[in-house]
Amino acid sequence: MATKKKGGRKSVVPVDGSWSVAGKTAASKVAPAKGKLGVMVVGMGAVATTMISGVEAVRRGLAKPIGSLTQMGTIRLGKRTDNNSPLIKDFVPLADLKDLVFTGWDIFEDNVYEAASHAQVLKSETLKQLKPFLQKIKPMPAVFDSYYVKRLHGTNVKKGKNKLDLAEQLRADIRAFKKTVDRVVMIWCGSTEIFMKPQAVHQSIAAFEKGLEKSDIGIAPSQIYAYAALKEGVPFVNGAPNLTVDIAALVELSKKNEAPICGKDFKTGQTLMKTVLAPALKARMLGVHGWFSTNILGNRDGEVLDEPMSFKTKEESKLGSLEYIFQPEMYPDLYKDLYHKIRINYYPPRGDEKEAWDNIDIFGWLGYPMTRFWRRRSRWICCCSWTWPSALPS
Numbered sequence: 156m157a158t159k160k161k162g163g164r165k166s167v168v169p170v171d172g173s174w175s176v177a178g179k180t181a182a183s184k185v186a187p188a189k190g191k192l193g194v195m196v197v198g199m200g201a202v203a204t205t206m207i208s209g210v211e212a213v214r215r216g217l218a219k220p221i222g223s224l225t226q227m228g229t230i231r232l233g234k235r236t237d238n239n240s241p242l243i244k245d246f247v248p249l250a251d252l253k254d255l256v257f258t259g260w261d262i263f264e265d266n267v268y269e270a271a272s273h274a275q276v277l278k279s280e281t282l283k284q285l286k287p288f289l290q291k292i293k294p295m296p297a298v299f300d301s302y303y304v305k306r307l308h309g310t311n312v313k314k315g316k317n318k319l320d321l322a323e324q325l326r327a328d329i330r331a332f333k334k335t336v337d338r339v340v341m342i343w344c345g346s347t348e349i350f351m352k353p354q355a356v357h358q359s360i361a362a363f364e365k366g367l368e369k370s371d372i373g374i375a376p377s378q379i380y381a382y383a384a385l386k387e388g389v390p391f392v393n394g395a396p397n398l399t400v401d402i403a404a405l406v407e408l409s410k411k412n413e414a415p416i417c418g419k420d421f422k423t424g425q426t427l428m429k430t431v432l433a434p435a436l437k438a439r440m441l442g443v444h445g446w447f448s449t450n451i452l453g454n455r456d457g458e459v460l461d462e463p464m465s466f467k468t469k470e471e472s473k474l475g476s477l478e479y480i481f482q483p484e485m486y487p488d489l490y491k492d493l494y495h496k497i498r499i500n501y502y503p504p505r506g507d508e509k510e511a512w513d514n515i516d517i518f519g520w521l522g523y524p525m526t527r528f529w530r531r532r533s534r535w536i537c538c539c540s541w542t543w544p545s546a547l548p549s
């Protein structure tokens with residue numbers, strides 16, 4: 156373990172996967188992040204192409220990794236007064252950005268440059284600087300069925316005699332990629348699938364594999380990717396609100412093959428603001444009568460979410476976050492009657508310049524009502540206005 160000064164901070168650098176906390180050294184169970192880390196991205200749309208372009212821009216020194224916890228965040232060790240807060244990336248054995256290698260699948264044949272240009276999240280000036288790199292990343296044919304994402308129809312799609320065959324084809328893709336890198340992770344950046352609940356075919360690995368063979372309708376494409384990843388010992392992250400790995404069979408497979416699973420929607424936009432505001436209200440024991448969230452967006456994600464069954468998947472995920480934070484069963488006086496309404500409207504003129512409005516009807520001292528409006532525009536520009544009842548001092 157080496158300790159060095161960095162910008163006035165003491166920085167703890169793990170060596171060979173051993174971590175040191177407050178002078179004690181413990182062998183980490185996590186293997187050191189050596190060599191190339193292959194990132195297999197399912198769905199090369201707005202999120203995926205922004206991530207890949209961003210990583211490359213940072214690697215070339217064109218931009219800073221603003222918003223990245225692993226790259227900019229620190230972790231405090233010991234007491235505040237110890238002044239020992241190394242960067243997370245120096246403390247935890249994480250892959251360096253320069254060691255990330257990207258590949259993936261999509262139902263459209265566009266390379267990452269074309270897909271990023273279509274998504275219109277990043278400006279063309281930025282993308283042009285990265286064009287030679289982005290053009291080289293071309294999506295492999297996807298496992299897709301428009302029954303699960305009704306608004307999309309692409310041609311870059313695998314054919315197979317059943318879902319097990321499709322899973323085998325994905326496993327072959329993973330094995331081929333593994334030969335070119337040292338470790339692999341998979342991340343679902345694909346569209347939101349229709350709303351699904353756990354059912355019999357999801358209850359065990361055996362039932363799931365039988366279901367794959369019979370092409371059971373209860374197994375969605377995202378679950379076929381997750382199955383393929385876990386079978387190959389590859390960790391799987393879910394960036395959509397889909398059911399995907401929240402089923403007994405894939406949890407069992409994850410444990411059996413020691414391949415971690417995580418994620419449930421990226422929660423980077425409106426839900427991020429909710430998960431910040433809700434704890435603040437709760438910390439002050441302020442009650443909430445109603446929370447009305449409305450969104451307009453005109454990108455492909457918006458088009459998919461315009462379909463009622465995909466919208467329901469998103470809605471359930473967004474609804475759950477407030478319920479989880481407020482704990483209405485523990486604070487019935489404050490949150491039992493909360494009316495939570497979510498609207499997502501596809502509005503093509505807006506493109507990726509999403510806009511979200513939240514109206515929050517809260518109540519405070521003596522149950523007097525107060526109202527908050529929260530508006531989020533152009534992805535990250537926020538403003539809010541506060542209205543206090545005239546009967547109470549502000």
Ligand SMILES: NC(=O)c1ccc[n+]([C@@H]2O[C@H](COP(=O)([O-])OP(=O)(O)OC[C@H]3O[C@@H](n4cnc5c(N)ncnc54)[C@H](O)[C@@H]3O)[C@@H](O)[C@H]2O)c1
Pocket residue numbers: 197198199200201202203260261262263274297298299300304307309344345346347348376377394395396420421422423424454455456459
């Ligand atoms: N954009 C955001 O800020 C944001 C925030 C939180 C969550 N999300 C969620 O992340 C996911 C991706 O969002 P996005 O904005 O990048 O959407 P997007 O529509 O731009 O990209 C999704 C891509 O997935 C592809 N796809 C769909 N099914 C596939 C399959 N079975 N295999 C391979 N590719 C497939 C589509 O062709 C498309 O290119 C969505 O579920 C979205 O709800 C997005």
